[in-house]
Amino acid sequence: MLEIRDLHASVAGQPILKGLNLTVKPGEVHAIMGPNGSGKSTLANVLAGRDNYEITGGEALFDGKSLADMEPEDRARLGLFLAFQYPVEIPGVSNMEFLKAALEATRAAQGKEEWDSVTLLRKAREACKQVDLDAQFLKRGVNEGFSGGEKKRNEIMQMMLMEPKLALLDETDSGLDIDALQTVAKGVNSLRSPERGIVLVTHYQRLLDYIVPDYVHVLSGGKIIKSGGKELALELEQHGYGWLTGGQNGGNDKEDQTA
Amino acid sequence: MSGENALNLPEDLKARALQNARQATPAEALAPLRADALAALEAAAFPGRKTEAWKYTSLYALTDGHLAARAEGAAPADLPVLSEYRLVIVNGRLDETHTALPEGVTLGRAARHLDGLTTPFAFYNGAALDDAVTLEVAANADVAAPVQVLHVAAGDAPSHCNVRLEVNLGSGSRLTLIEQYLARGPVLTNAVTAIRAADNAHLTHYRLQADGGDSLHIGTLLLQQTGVSRIDSYQLMAGNRLRRNDVRAFLDKSGAELNMHGVFVARERSHIDNQLCVEHRVPDCTSNQVYRGLAGEKGRAVLNGRIHIHPGAKGTLAELSNKNLLLNAGAEIDTKPELEIYNDDVKCAHGATVGQLDAMQQFYLQSRGISAAEAKRMLSLGFVNELIMGLPDQAVADWAQPWIAAELGERPVADGEAA
Ligand SMILES: Nc1ncnc2c1ncn2[C@@H]1O[C@H](COP(=O)(O)OP(=O)(O)OP(=O)(O)O)[C@@H](O)[C@H]1O
Ligand SMILES: [Mg+2]
Numbered sequence: 001m002l003e004i005r006d007l008h009a010s011v012a013g014q015p016i017l018k019g020l021n022l023t024v025k026p027g028e029v030h031a032i033m034g035p036n037g038s039g040k041s042t043l044a045n046v047l048a049g050r051d052n053y054e055i056t057g058g059e060a061l062f063d064g065k066s067l068a069d070m071e072p073e074d075r076a077r078l079g080l081f082l083a084f085q086y087p088v089e090i091p092g093v094s095n096m097e098f099l100k101a102a103l104e105a106t107r108a109a110q111g112k113e114e115w116d117s118v119t120l121l122r123k124a125r126e127a128c129k130q131v132d133l134d135a136q137f138l139k140r141g142v143n144e145g146f147s148g149g150e151k152k153r154n155e156i157m158q159m160m161l162m163e164p165k166l167a168l169l170d171e172t173d174s175g176l177d178i179d180a181l182q183t184v185a186k187g188v189n190s191l192r193s194p195e196r197g198i199v200l201v202t203h204y205q206r207l208l209d210y211i212v213p214d215y216v217h218v219l220s221g222g223k224i225i226k227s228g229g230k231e232l233a234l235e236l237e238q239h240g241y242g243w244l245t246g247g248q249n250g251g252n253d254k255e256d257q258t259a
Numbered sequence: 260m261s262g263e264n265a266l267n268l269p270e271d272l273k274a275r276a277l278q279n280a281r282q283a284t285p286a287e288a289l290a291p292l293r294a295d296a297l298a299a300l301e302a303a304a305f306p307g308r309k310t311e312a313w314k315y316t317s318l319y320a321l322t323d324g325h326l327a328a329r330a331e332g333a334a335p336a337d338l339p340v341l342s343e344y345r346l347v348i349v350n351g352r353l354d355e356t357h358t359a360l361p362e363g364v365t366l367g368r369a370a371r372h373l374d375g376l377t378t379p380f381a382f383y384n385g386a387a388l389d390d391a392v393t394l395e396v397a398a399n400a401d402v403a404a405p406v407q408v409l410h411v412a413a414g415d416a417p418s419h420c421n422v423r424l425e426v427n428l429g430s431g432s433r434l435t436l437i438e439q440y441l442a443r444g445p446v447l448t449n450a451v452t453a454i455r456a457a458d459n460a461h462l463t464h465y466r467l468q469a470d471g472g473d474s475l476h477i478g479t480l481l482l483q484q485t486g487v488s489r490i491d492s493y494q495l496m497a498g499n500r501l502r503r504n505d506v507r508a509f510l511d512k513s514g515a516e517l518n519m520h521g522v523f524v525a526r527e528r529s530h531i532d533n534q535l536c537v538e539h540r541v542p543d544c545t546s547n548q549v550y551r552g553l554a555g556e557k558g559r560a561v562l563n564g565r566i567h568i569h570p571g572a573k574g575t576l577a578e579l580s581n582k583n584l585l586l587n588a589g590a591e592i593d594t595k596p597e598l599e600i601y602n603d604d605v606k607c608a609h610g611a612t613v614g615q616l617d618a619m620q621q622f623y624l625q626s627r628g629i630s631a632a633e634a635k636r637m638l639s640l641g642f643v644n645e646l647i648m649g650l651p652d653q654a655v656a657d658w659a660q661p662w663i664a665a666e667l668g669e670r671p672v673a674d675g676e677a678a
Pocket of ligand 2: 042085170
């Protein structure tokens with residue numbers, strides 16, 4: 001469902017992804033790990049269609065369609081979902097109003113039945129409950145004044161309602177307390193299905209104890225430099241990235257100073 | 260049609276205004292006021308390009324000849340009803356068939372001399388009035404239902420009307436006043452509203468100016484808190500060909516409190532100019548002003564917020580906040596707080612910003628399947644939502660919500676204009 005071949009991408013003119021390959025099939029869970037600044041969020045943002053994140057070479061196909069010139073909303077309507085590393089605060093727009101607009105747009109595009117406001121509210125409350133978020137959060141401005149962990153849970157809550165085909169979770173585990181980590185993992189696991197692909201970006205092997213991946217990849221210097229099974233995460237936890245990157249930090253900043 | 264000459268516009272407007280005023284045949288009750296106002300008009304100069312207080316607002320539109328004719332059009336049939344109690348004023352004259360007032364409020368047809376008016380248009384208003392409406396709220400009257408005063412102006416050709424409303428709240432009285440302006444056609448509404456509040460009076464005031472299009476509005480709102488009173492004023496304004504609001508508040512008795520909230524939206528080629536001036540003349544009064552402005556396409560909005568704290572006005576608390584949002588590069592908003600403080604013992608805070616839609620917020624919404632246009636609309640609504648949600652009367656809130664939603668809807672992009 002996701003085919004990334006020799007992907008090159010720049011952020012604001014600066015090359016960050018430099019020949020990345022990744023294939024995600026329905027039903028698979030992939031974990032992407034890698035040093036700070038290696039391009040993990042860049043990959044997620046490129047796939048979601050953020051402005052100024054430009055594909056300069058190679059291709060990214062979602063269900064056979066090229067993502068290169070697609071508007072972000074069209075990607076979401078095709079079933080792509082990004083849980084942001086830093087969810088955005090939108091004061092004045094209530095969470096509920098936001099969910100309503102998002103679900104109306106995506107469900108209609110996907111030919112799913114429309115939810116009336118009673119159904120929507122019920123579903124939203126259920127989703128809140130599953131991620132242990134008080135239903136009061138539906139009335140608040142989107143992420144407005146939410147704590148770090150509440151923001152992450154709000155992302156997962158949205159994901160549960162939107163039932164995407166492909167979910168990209170960018171460090172959803174960062175900033176979560178131990179209980180919240182389990183709650184979020186339970187939420188993600190409940191979405192595991194033979195039709196759905198999940199890509200987890202994480203720094204911590206701990207998350208992978210709860211959400212067991214089929215594949216683990218190491219992203220460094222804008223490329224996947226190693227792939228393996230779930231045992232790769234344990235190895236990384238023990239030895240760090242040095243043995244893979246040859247002592248380089250794998251981030252983009254150092255390498256690019258010569259560019 | 261007799262237009263005015265653009266080159267000598269200030270002189271031409273004045274000559275026309277004086278001529279109209281001298282020919283007016285006011286009712287006897289209005290005669291004393293008229294003499295005062297005529298004298299003030301004779302001494303006044305109409306604003307030109309170099310007049311500081313009119314820096315951002317050109318009167319060029321008036322070269323169409325609005326002052327040369329009185330508005331004579333008929334009121335539309337479907338007038339908005341926001342309360343069972345209302346007055347309808349059509350082209351400056353009370354239409355008595357609609358009048359319904361609650362107990363404790365009496366109607367008069369006079370006008371008094373007002374101190375504190377500044378614009379030549381306000382003087383002209385007094386000098387050429389055909390009619391005037393005064394509402395007296397009896398002492399200790401606790402009027403539960405709102406009183407809606409609908410100012411209708413209608414005409415097919417450039418023309419104008421002078422409308423005047425005075426409201427006097429007796430001591431201990433309580434009133435909700437909904438002033439609503441509705442113009443149809445190329446008509447200039449030249450308005451003066453004066454409100455006086457005695458001790459322990461509490462007024463909730465709405466000023467709804469949703470009449471857009473080719474109409475024009477030049478108005479003064481005068482708030483005179485002669486008693487220890489409280490006024491909460493909510494002002495909702497859409498841009499039209501020319502909208503100019505001078506709001507002047509006098510806090511004249513210690514303990515008086517004024518809260519003003521405003522939302523203004525200038526879309527397409529419309530214009531809104533807000534000139535606010537709060538005069539703290541005695542100690543220990545409080546004023547709080549929160550205005551939010553939006554402009555899109557080639558819309559233009561202005562806010563000048565003057566707070567004048569006089570030498571004796573110790574213990575003053577005064578705040579002004581004006582945040583503005585530009586929906587695209589062709590729009591413009593000019594905002595300026597202007598503080599004049601003549602003693603040290605005051606707490607005065609002000610802030611004014613002009614920003615654009617946040618790209619990250621927009622991406623976040625779009626990443627959830629929401630279209631770019633809908634995301635823009637949601638964000639601009641979100642920008643004013645707090646003020647709209649804060650409207651205390653249900654009837655007004657029910658009117659305001661669809662109004663603001665429509666006002667912030669998508670507009671066609673004009674030729675050669677960046678989105
Ligand atoms: N707008 C930008 N302009 C220039 N460089 C940018 C911009 N955004 C990101 N970068 C750079 O791109 C590189 C990759 O950043 P990215 O956020 O993808 O890293 P990451 O792998 O997600 O790191 P982390 O683990 O810290 O989240 C970094 O060096 C970063 O500084
Ligand atoms: Mg990141």
